[in-house]
Amino acid sequence: MVEKLRQARDADAFREYDRKGDKSIRGARREALRDRESRAVAHARSLVASCAHGACEPGRAETTPVGEEVEMVSFQEWAARSGHAVECQVLRRDPSTDVWRLLVSLGIGS
Structure with missing residues (x-):
């Protein structure tokens, strides 16, 4: 690589x-x-669609900030905010598929 x-x-x-x-x-x-941040975010989001699980969709991703309500959702539901299916096991994912969330939360890219 x-x-x-x-x-x-x-x-x-x-x-x-x-x-x-x-x-x-x-x-x-x-x-x-x-100046390539937005392209990096788009690429990382597109990786969600190629997840081996098969039911993951980047269009399902959530980028809205959360507050205390995060305590009221399961770990699987929280992890699915990246666009992965709730049943998609976090440890079997390509870790790059969640990088876009970090970039967006830091205000880098969109």
Whole structure:
């Protein structure tokens, strides 16, 4: 996977990624990713549709903030906010499918 990243078009900033343990995202790497946040969110959301479970749909995702009502829903219902089916086991998912929620909650991308 890292080799694919190094070979990608416009990936000069990542040629040395993970060499000598350097996985930082600063300087040239940060600039290479700038203004691509919305595209990253869209890509992560689309990964929900390719979930092996088969009943997961990104269009079902919820992005509204929650408050105390989170205590009134089951873990499965809470985890399904990303668009996965309630029955989709969290530990069997590609973890990248939930990255978009983090980006959106931080106000990065939409």
